[in-house]
Amino acid sequence: MAANFTPEELKTIAEAPMIAGLAVSMVDLGIVSTVPEAAALSKEVVGAAKKYPDNAVIQSVFSEAALKSGSIKLDRPEIKPEDVESGALVDQAIATINAALALMQDKATAAEIIEYKGFIYACAEAVANAAGSGLFGTGTKVSEKEAAALAKFKSVLVE
Numbered sequence: 001m002a003a004n005f006t007p008e009e010l011k012t013i014a015e016a017p018m019i020a021g022l023a024v025s026m027v028d029l030g031i032v033s034t035v036p037e038a039a040a041l042s043k044e045v046v047g048a049a050k051k052y053p054d055n056a057v058i059q060s061v062f063s064e065a066a067l068k069s070g071s072i073k074l075d076r077p078e079i080k081p082e083d084v085e086s087g088a089l090v091d092q093a094i095a096t097i098n099a100a101l102a103l104m105q106d107k108a109t110a111a112e113i114i115e116y117k118g119f120i121y122a123c124a125e126a127v128a129n130a131a132g133s134g135l136f137g138t139g140t141k142v143s144e145k146e147a148a149a150l151a152k153f154k155s156v157l158v159e
Helices: 007-028 036-052 057-062 065-067 081-086 087-103 108-128 144-157
Strands: none
Touching: 007 036, 007 057, 007 087, 007 108, 007 144, 036 057, 036 065, 036 108, 057 065, 057 108, 087 108, 087 144, 108 144
16 A cells, blocks of 8 residues: 555655654753653654554554665754744644645555554654653643644644
8 A cells, every 4th residue: 555655755754743743842942851852752753663563654654664774864844943933833744744644545544544643643742741841851741832732733633
């Protein structure tokens, strides 16, 4: 099934969970929170193939073989401070998610799409829960800004 995707389409599918996690991380940026949030996103991405073993789309992008091959090169996103402040970064992430979902519409099963949506939300949620607002990342885990970003993602991803 996933063989029907072009390399450019696979790149878009790979970008959606990454930009969702990045957007959540950036809405409430802190010096201490950056490392655990990046680690949480990496853990979700690396574990995706094991978590969704029957999802051909996720396997084609996030399996160990796909990740090691380096065949999908993600561009470093250009993030402007004003995009973070205005919420445009979350909107960009939603646009990327919608683009990925549109690509999958005729090429993936309904179950694969549902799992992929869950995977994207899990990436964003893992980042939000990775570090707290207190000293050394303790304290309240999900800030108001992160909760607002998660709510926007949930409106797109959870049916």
